[in-house]
Amino acid sequence: MAEITKLWIADKMRELMKHKSIDKIRVTEICKAADIERPTFYYHFKDKYELVAWMFCTDAYGTDLTSVASAAAGMNKMKQEILFYKRAYEDSSQNALWHYMLEYFVRRYTDLVKEKLHTEVLDPQLAYSIRFYCMGAVGMTQEWVLYDNITSAETIVSMMFASMPENLRAVLFNKTMCSL
Numbered sequence: 001m002a003e004i005t006k007l008w009i010a011d012k013m014r015e016l017m018k019h020k021s022i023d024k025i026r027v028t029e030i031c032k033a034a035d036i037e038r039p040t041f042y043y044h045f046k047d048k049y050e051l052v053a054w055m056f057c058t059d060a061y062g063t064d065l066t067s068v069a070s071a072a073a074g075m076n077k078m079k080q081e082i083l084f085y086k087r088a089y090e091d092s093s094q095n096a097l098w099h100y101m102l103e104y105f106v107r108r109y110t111d112l113v114k115e116k117l118h119t120e121v122l123d124p125q126l127a128y129s130i131r132f133y134c135m136g137a138v139g140m141t142q143e144w145v146l147y148d149n150i151t152s153a154e155t156i157v158s159m160m161f162a163s164m165p166e167n168l169r170a171v172l173f174n175k176t177m178c179s180l
């Protein structure tokens with residue numbers, strides 16, 4: 001039941017974001033659109049930014065981080081919801097979507113690498129490479145959503161994968177690292 005309520009609230013937020021940016025939407029408006037009381041909203045989300053982050057994470061959850069096709073499909077879904085993602089990325093508050101996205105992908109890549117290496121602790125250089133790669137990928141995704149209406153999702157994802165640090169690529173794709 002809780003998941004259905006969260007999806008309902010998210011659907012209403014998407015509708016509101018077709019007409020306003022995040023900073024112009026009040027929790028009261030979200031509650032009114034979803035026909036819920038404020039305590040119900042706050043039971044599920046601490047604020048509207050956490051709601052938008054949850055919406056993103058829900059959309060991104062099924063993405064295979066090692067598949068160009070899967071990542072491109074996720075980005076093509078973003079293109080279908082372009083107004084929502086543009087408004088989310090335009091927000092530059094302390095709770096901006098890109099912060100949530102960065103932490104989300106760092107966590108997912110870290111968990112994947114730990115699993116592949118059968119370890120609980122990552123080498124500091126590998127941990128840095130994950131954060132470095134995710135920072136670049138999230139930043140380029142933001143740029144793509146806000147300013148690039150031409151380049152295909154497949155091309156963007158291929159360029160991201162090609163820019164992945166060698167030590168991270170070696171772990172994710174079981175390839176030996178090239179000598180520097």
